[in-house]
Amino acid sequence: MKRWRKRDLFAVALIVLSCGLVVALPALDRVSGISLDILTALRWHTFGPRHDPAQAPAVVVAIDEQTFRTPPLAGSPTLTWTREIGRVLTAVVDGGAAVIGFDIVFPTSIEQSEIPLGEEPLGSRLRGFDRDFLRALALAARSDKVVLGEVLHGERPVRPAAGQRIAVGQQKNIRALNTHADADDVVRRLPLWFTVGGKPLPSMALELAARTRGVAPVLEPDGTTRLGDYRIPSAVERTQTLAFDGGADDVPTYSFADLRACAEKGDAAFFRKTFAGKAVLFGTLLDVEDRKLTSKRFATGREGARAPRCALPAPAADRTAAADDAPVRRSISGVYIHATAVNDLLRRDVLREPGRLGVTAIALAMAGLAATGALLVGPGIATLLTLGLIAALTATGTVALQHGLALPLVGPALAALAATAGTIGWRLVAADREERFLRKSFALYLAPQVIDRMLEADEPPALGGEMRDVTVFFSDIAGFSSIAETMTPAALVAWMNAYLSEMTDIVEGCGGYVDKYIGDSIVAVFGAPANDPDHARNAVLAALRCRERLAVLNETAAFQGHHLAHRIGLNSGEALVGNIGSRRRFNYTVMSDAVNLASRLEGANKYFGTSIMASETTVGRTGDAFAWRELDAIRVKGRVQPVKIFEPIAEAGHVTPAQADCAAAYARGLARFRARDFAGAAVAFGTIAAVDPPAALFASRAEALARTPPDPDWEPVFTLEGK
Template sequence: MRRIGGRDIVATILIALVAGAIFTSPPLQTLQGLSLDILTALRGKLVRDRRDPATSPVVVVAIDGETYETPPFQGSPTQTWTREIGRVLASITEGGAKVIGFDVIFKNSIEQSEIPFGDTSFGARLKGFDRDYLIALRQISDSGKLVLGEILSNDHPDVPYRAQQVAVRNTVRALNVHTDPDDVIRRMPLSFAIEGRPVPAMAVELAARATGAKPEIAPSGATGLSGYAIPSAVPNTVTLNFRGLGRDIPTYSFVDLRACVEKGDRDFFRRAFDGKVVLLGTILNFEDRKLTSMRLSGGYDGTPAERCALPAPASPPQKARSDVAGVFVHATVVRNLIEHDAVTELGFPLRTILTIAFAAIIVCAACAFAPTTAAIVWLASTAVYAAIAVAAFVHALALPLTEPTLASLAALASMIGYRFVLADRDERFLRKSFALYLAPEVIETMVASGKMPALGGEMRNVTMFFSDLSGFSSIAETMTPGELVTLMNEYLSAMTDIIESHGGYVDKYIGDSIVAMFGAPADDPAHARNAVRAALKCHDKLAELNADHPAFAGHRLSHRIGLNSGEAVVGNIGSRRRFNYTVMSDTVNVASRLEGANKYYGTAIMASESTMAQTGDAFAWRELDAIRVLGRGEAVRVFEPLAEKGAESADQAKAAAAYAEGLARWRARDYAKAADAFGQMADVDPASALFAKRARALAANPPPPDWTPVNTLEGK
C-alpha cells in the first residue's frame, strides 16, 4: 500500500465527484434504463423469480396466428369478426371476469364499406351486421366491465368507430406507451391530460375497476390506487416489473374460445376468467412488437393456457425473444398495480450520491494499491454490489447498476492516469535512479515511507561504512587479469549483498574498497546498529570465502572496516549534466581514517564512539584507544565490536577484560601495571601487544606532565 498525501486526497475527491456527476447526468440517462434491463436479466437468470400463471389476476385473450389460420376467420377481414368477438366477450363476462380491456382498435365497421356492390355499396347491403356486437358492448359496459382502447395523437389518432364509442358510453382509455430515448419501454404512463383533466391510462383504468377504487393524485403529484402509492421515478409513470418475464400471464387463443362458445362450455369460462382482468389483444410475430426491459433476458408472449375445444396446434416450444407483444406490456402494468409490485427507482439525487460513493471507494483503492490490485478490487466490489442490487431488485427496488459500475471504472482509469502522470513520478524517479545500486527492499522502504531524497542534498544522520582489503596490491600482482576479476566480483558481490540486506546503500567501489552508508537514502533509525551488524557479517563471510571458495584459495584475504556515525549531506551531487547520489561531510572522512587505523591496532573493525553510542546495548564492545586522525584536531575514542550482545566467546571476553584493565592503567600513567595487563593477551591479540610495547617504553622513559593519552596517527 502506497502512502497517500494531501494532494492524493484532493485528487480522489475530485475524480469521484466528476465521474459520478458525468455518468448520472441527463445526456447519459439511458444508463438508468440499461440498469433496469441488466437487473431484469440477472434476476431472471440467477434468481429465477417465476410465479404460477394460475395466480395471475390478469389474463390475455390473444388474436393470434392460430386465429388467422382457422375458420371462420381464415381469409376473412377482421371487420367481419365483430359478431364472434361479441359472443366471446359475453361468455367471458358471464364467466365472472372483473373487467375487459381492448388492446385492439376497430377503427372501421364493415357497414361503412364504400365498395360498390350491384346498385349500392357493400356496406349498405350489410346494415345491422354489427348490431349484436354493439349490443354486447353496451351490456358489458353497463355492468362496468368493459374499456375500449385508443391511441392518442395530434396527427393520426386511432380510435374505435363512433358506434362503438356510443355503445360503451365513451369508456375509452389511451393505450399510448412511454418510450425511453433508446426506444425501449420501461415505464408506462399513468394518465393523460384530455380536455384539461387527467384521464387514467388503459392499464390504470383496468386495475382501478378490478380493485373497486379510483386513482387519486396527491398534492405531491404522486398517484395512488387502493392505498398503494405508485412509485414514479419519471413523473406520471410507473416502472414495469417483468418479474415472470411474461411467462406469468396465462394466454388464451381467441379461436379456441370461439369454439368453446359453440361448444357451450360455460364451466370453462368460469374456471378461466372468474375474478380476472381480461385483455384482448393481438399476438403476432411481426405486428405490435415492443422492446422492453426484457430485451436482454428475453421475454415470452405469455404462457399458453388450458384449452377448451380445439387441440393445441403443433408448434415448436416457445422461445424467449427480445421483443414481446404489446398486450403483455399493459398486462404487466395491471398486475404490478393490483399486486403493489411496481419497481421503485431511486431519484436523481440518491442515484448520484450512490454513484459517487461507489466511485470514491474504487478511486481510493486505485490511489492506495497497485493498478492490478485496484482492478481486482473493482471487479470484486462490482460483483458484490451487483449481487446486492439483484437482491434488492427481487423486492422491486432498482438500485443503479451501470452508473456506479462505469463511473467507478472511469474513476479507476483516471486515478491510475493521475498516478502515472503526477503522483508516482517521484516514485518512478526513485526506482529508476537507485535500481542498479540499491537493494529492492530498501527502495520499497523508501517508497513506503514517502521520504524521498531531496535533489541537491539534505542533512541526514547516517553511519558511514568504509572497507579495504589488506595488502591487496601485492596479491593482485601474482594473479592473471581473469583471476583478479573473478576474485573481486565474488568478494564485492558477497559484501554488497550483506550491506544491502541490512539496509545499507553502496555509494561506490574504489578498486577493492567499498564505501557505503546506512540511514540514507532510506530513512533508518537503527542505521548504526545495522551498520555494525553488517560489518560483523562481512568479516565472517570473508572467513567463509577464504575457507571454501576456489577463487580465494591460497590468498588468505583480510580486510579492514571503519564505521562512523554523524550528520552528513546526502543527495544528488555532481555537475549539471551528470550527478550521483552520494555523501559528503567530516563524518565520511573520519570513517575513512578509522578504516586505515585498524592496521595500527591489528583489528578488522573499528567504530567511533558515536557509532557505539547509537547501537545501545546490542553488541559487546571493547574500547581500543583515543586517537587523533590525520586532518582532524579533536581526539576520537574508538571501539571494536566483538559480537552480538551475549554471543561473544570466552576468549573475547577474557581479552576485553585484560585490555580494559590495561587501558585504565595506561590512562592513569601507571605504565608498569598497564604493561602487565596488556601482556596477558599479547600473544593472541595484536592490539594488546601494541599497547604492552608502548607501556613498557613509557615506563622506562616517562612522558612529560602535560602528556595526554591520545594516539596521533601520522598516516591514513
C-alpha cells in the same frame, strides 16, 4: 504512505466531481437506461421468477398464430371476428373477471365498408354483423368491466369504431394504450396518465388495476399518483417503472382460439376457474405485429399461449423438443407491457428508482472511491480495484432489484472508470512526474527506502540524523590485491560487478541497505532507513546466505577460476543515521562506535580463519534463530573493553552432526583454556585442529602457554595487533 499535495487533491476532486455530474446529465440517458436491462437479466438468471405466474392478478387472452390457423377464423379478415370476440368476452365476464381491457383496436367495422357489392355497398348488405359484439361490450360496460383501448396520435388518434365507442359509453370506458420509450427506443416505463379533452385520464394499465381493486386512481397536486392507500413510486413524473420478471411465462397466456372453442362447447366452469377476480387483457401474440423492446430484452424467453387448455390441444411446435431450439427474440408483444404494469400495480410492486439526484450521488460515490484507489496504488491495481468496485455495484444492484429497487449501474460504472483514468492521467502528467524523476535520478545512489522518505516528507533532503538501533554489516574479499594483480582492468571491473551484484541482492533481499562500496568491501545497515525490529536476525541471515552463494559462485566460470573467500563482521547497537556531509554534498550513512566495531570484527576473521564473526550484542538479539559457537574474547584496536565474539554455525534446526561435534569440542577446549588448563585445552583443540582453523589457532596458543605458563594476573583475552 505518500503525502499528496493540496494541488493534486484539488485536481482529483475536480475529476471526481466532473465524472459524477457528467454521467448524470439527461444527455446520457440513452446510455444509462441500459442499467435496468442488465440488472433485470442478472436478477432473472440469479434468482429466477419473483412471483408465481399462476397467482398473477392479470392474465392475457392472446390472438396468436394458432388463432389465425384455426377454423372458422383461418383465412378470414380480423374485421369479421367480432362475433367470436364478443362470445369469448361474454364468457370471460360471466366467468367472474374483475375487468377486461383491450390492447387491440378495431378502428373500423365491416358494416361501414363502402366497397360495392352488386347495387349496394358491402356494409349495407352486412348491417347488424357486429350486433353480438356490441351487445357484449354494452353489457360489460354497464358493470364497468370492460375498457377499450385507443392510441393517441396527435390530432388523429386511433380509436375504436363509432359503434364500439357508443356501446361502452364513450370515453368513460376508453383508455390510451400508448407506451413510453426512452431515447434508445426501449420501453422501461409506462405512462400513468394522459391528457384527453383537456383533462387527465388514467392509462389503460392504471384503469384496469383501479377497477380490479375497486378504487379510483388519484393524481395528487405534486404529480404523484395514488391508488387507494398505495402511492405509486415514479422517478419520471406520471410514469411507472416496469418490474419485468424475466422469461416467457411470467404472465399466464390463453389462446383465443382455445377459449372460443371452450365457449362454443359451453364450459363455463373453465372460465370461472381461470378468470374469476382477474384483470384480463385481450391482445395479439404474433411474430411481426405490435412488438417492442423493453427492459426485459436480455431476459426474454420463447413466447406462447402455454396456460392450461380447455378445448384445443397446444400447437405441435410447443410440445416438441424442437421448440427449445427456436430463437429467442428480444422484443415482446405489447400486451405484456400493459399486463406487467397491471400486475405491478396490483402487487404494489412498481419499481423504485433513486431519481436524478440519487443517481448523481451514487455516481459521485463510485467516482470518489475509484479515484481514491487510483491515488493510493499503481495504475494496474487501481484498474482492477475499479473493476471490482463495479462488480460489487452490479451485485448490489442485482440484489436490490430483487427487492424492488432499481439502482443505476452504467452511469456510476462509467463515472468510476472515467475517474480512474483521469486520476491515473493526472498522476502520470503532473503528480508523479517529480517522483519519477527523483526515483530515476537517485535509484542507483540511494536506497529505495531513503527515496520514499524524501518523497513522503515532500521536501528536499537536508543535513541531520537520528540515533537508531541498527546492525552493521561489513564484508571484504580475502586476498583481493593479489587477485587483482593477475587481471586486466576491464576483467577486474566485470568480475567485481558480478560479485558485488550477487552479494547486494542478498543483502537487500534480507531487508538491508547498502551504504557504500569501498573497493571490494560492502558496508550495509539493517534497521535503517526502514524500521526493522528483526534487523540483527536479518543481518546474520544475509551473512549466511552470502557465504552459501559465494561457495556456489566459486564453482562457476563467472569467477574465472579464482576461488574467493570473504570476511564478514556484524555488530548491533546505537548509531547516528541520516544525511551526513558538507552543506553542498552529503550522503545517507551511519556513524558510531558500533560501526567501527563491526569493521574491526570483519578484520578479526583473518586471525581466526573464519568467514563470519558477530559480537555478543548481535547474538543476543537473534534469539534462538541460529546455532552459534563462542570463538573468544578479544580486544580490538581503539577499544579498552574486551568483546566476546561468536561465529554462526547455521540456522536453527539445520546444524549437521559434524558441525555439532566440532562446536562441542571447541567449547570444551575454550573452557579448559580459560581455566588455565592449557595442556587439556591443547588436547581438546587438537582433536579438530585439522579441520577447524580457530581450533588450530587455539591449540597453538594453548601449547605455548603450557610450555611457558602466564602470570597470575593473566586474562583470557586476545588483543588484535591490527585492524
